[in-house]
Amino acid sequence: MKDNILEIENLNVRFSTFDGLFTAVNNVSLTLGYNESIGIIGESGCGKSTLSFSVMRYLASNAVVDGAIRYKEENLLEKSEREMEKYRGDRIAMVFQNPYSSLNPALTIGFQLDEVSIHHQKLSKKAARKATIEALEMMNLGDPKGIARRYPHQVSGGIQQRICIAMALLCRPDLLLLDEPTTALDVTTEAVILDSIKELKDRLNMSLIYVSHDMGVINKVAEHVVVMYSGEIVERGPKQEIFDHPSHPYTRALINCMPRGGVVKEKTKLNTIPGYVRRRGANEGGCPFVDRCDKRNDTCESKYGVRQVGEKHFAACDRAYATDIPEVLHEKLVPKVRETREDATKPTDLLRVEQLHKIYGSRRKVYAVNGIDFSVEPRSVIGIVGESGCGKSTTGHMVSGLYKPTKGRILFNDVDISIAWNKRNKETLKNIQLIFQNPGRSLNPSHTVEQIIGRAMKKLADISDPNERREKIISILKKVDLGKEYLEKKPRQLSGGEQQRVAIARALSISPNLIVCDEPTSALDVSVQASVLNLLNDLQVETEAAYMFISHDLNVINYLSDYIMVMYAGKIAEYGKRDEVMNPPFHPYTEALLSAVPEVDPTKQKDPIELLGQLPDPAKKPKGCPFAGRCHRQVGEICEREYPSMVTASDTHYYYCHIKPTA
């Protein structure tokens, strides 16, 4: 077969560890044609990264590999390290997830890029620099000469990743592997990068393997989709077919559990996949997904094999739409909906923030939050959204007391709490709880779950009797769907989703009035994210606590919030009730954010508004509208010169822009 650039045949990758052989990739066969692109998708721990790493032969020393990886008919697994060098970076290039760890911080960007062509193409220094500049230009980086002279830390994460891609493209490889290159980046930057990858693929006639956990991203760049689960390919085929008729239950569940644009909590409960990816022994038969599958039948545990479903569509199972499943599972997922209270009087605000400022550093000032005002009603959810560096987390941390505001007031039940944690009284500490982004880091790794939750109760809720405490912990764990057996476990023994549940349990255990959720789902897999969001929503309805929900993901914010606040460069760009902000967005920044969110459904492709440039330098106080430099709807000079005044669209909806609503 001359028309395939890459053929993987019965590839097995196992790691020999203390616990015995661990299978990361199990019997995977895959072909990739010239100029084709494949997206590999699956939850974390499914072996998708290991698969791409083994193509490059970048595997740890304890890996046992068998099978064949043929690149243009040559088996890469039989090559020596020396011979591999000719392929790596030259014919096959790879871009990694973390741009800041793949660039050397001690060398200039130009030097690092030059090295590639000097090494592989034996170019002279001058010619190499020319190639470097050309590659940087290809990635639409303004001022490539200037960038080549800089060090990696002097450019932003999005630009670093584009530099990494430019580096991969230097030798014009035939095959480009991308391992979650945009996962660590903002949606707006992600949109720009995905577009240029797509464009360059056609221009340079490359084949592409794109690894991601995000259906939306895969949808944008890939023509074929490979779904991996527990080291095995469970389904592969053309993108459209996979989306329209997923054949394997896992694929279907994966597509369904992403919160899509427009899905809101009152109407739908998110689909979830119960459980987590189980580690499989080396020679276990049957379908790997069987223990989490709601469509399983008796043959699933024994039989397994990939079959042809469509012309180019292969799947290991076709029970995605099976109806012969137990009755219990038919129960429709109905979300808990808050009852509207009849007390007509407008409730007094639970939290009021007035002219809040936070300035970090003394000599080189960083203006993180620049005078924001907002309020939170009791029993409501306010979603704060924005790119990284916009001050949303800082705001949350100031409310919860981790930092003291530089200026301004935070009123909680009309008590001024704009002081740091060590000056707050117990009542306030109890009533405002914080859920952190990374549950692995916010739970003490050497304490047990019981200690973690119990300590908060003992300290803030004055429950000193250990037996009483234990009972309460068990009941609270039950609320977050964890059993009694978790009491003695340590965070390390839990999966990410379970850890976040414990963190939520800790926050809820002392019945606070306000919970600040700082990106609680962004470190989790999509399937787990859905279940945590469901849980947060149910608990909010049940406990009537108000949430301040901080996230960079508009779909998540849209799903959970009653009010949405869009922040940009430490300022509020737009604030209002969910529907007022989302359809249609008034502020150009909200509009751009909304357009950048990758769409899950391939039929609904949209053109993102490309936000070029970067966030304004936080060390300078901006004079005009902070968004002016990147705005696609700039009205004129006034944007640069004057900070726009507040435009009130309705009682609850306002935004800051020079564009006034027409009529």
Place this chain on the structure above:
Amino acid sequence: MKYILYQLKKHPLAIVGIAVIIFWLIMAFIGPAMLNFTHTQIDSENQIVGPGVNGHLLGTDSLGRDILARVVYGSRSILTVALLTSILSTFIGVILGFTAGYFGGKTDTIFLRSMDILMAIPPLVLSMVILGILGDSTIVSLTLIVSIAFVPATARVSRGVLLTEKSQEYVSAARIRGENHIYIMFVEILPNTTGPIIVEATARFAYSIMMVASLGFLGVGLQPPTPDWGMMVIENKPVIAQAPWAVLFPAIAIASLVIAISIFSDFVSKVLIHER
């Protein structure tokens, strides 16, 4: 336990190290009971006899004292001092380093500068001067002084590990729960830093053996008649031509123990830190 065995299999050298340490521990505990001579007993008939002569397995020194007995007795004092030193210096170091790193700012600056001053004087010189002033050193004074000489190093290590843990979110979570500083430092943070601290303590163990032996060699260590390996080397230096064994065996004892502990400490760091 099974995990330790697995690691031992991967690092066979560690088995050697652990075996040597165990050998010396056995020597220190029950060694004296198995000997024909005591460490102070002077066999005037057999002065400077070679190994194996007249029941002196490792020979005798110029006074006719049994080398084996003195080496075995010497292991007791050196192990006691070294063990106490590593525990004490780690203890003080953790408290100082944690306090400095946790509060930061001025406290930290004062701490760092005073540690710099202490570190500017080599620990050996520092202990020598203090011991010289104090006169006759006992196990207690020796332990105290060597510990103090080691505190800057352990304190800096503890401060370093605290700083990396301090930025973790569980510390923030404890803060907004209203926990006090002591609780955060020693209940929240300390259990997560045991790895590097234990590694540092075992490394200190090897250093303190070197230090005690060096002090003994310089004549400011434990005073006679307590046998001390370092002191044995210097005592027998004048007769090195006639009785090389009298210098050689205590030297081998020092070297074997120090190397064994260093290997062990490497192993501990691999198990506790690198391969988590």
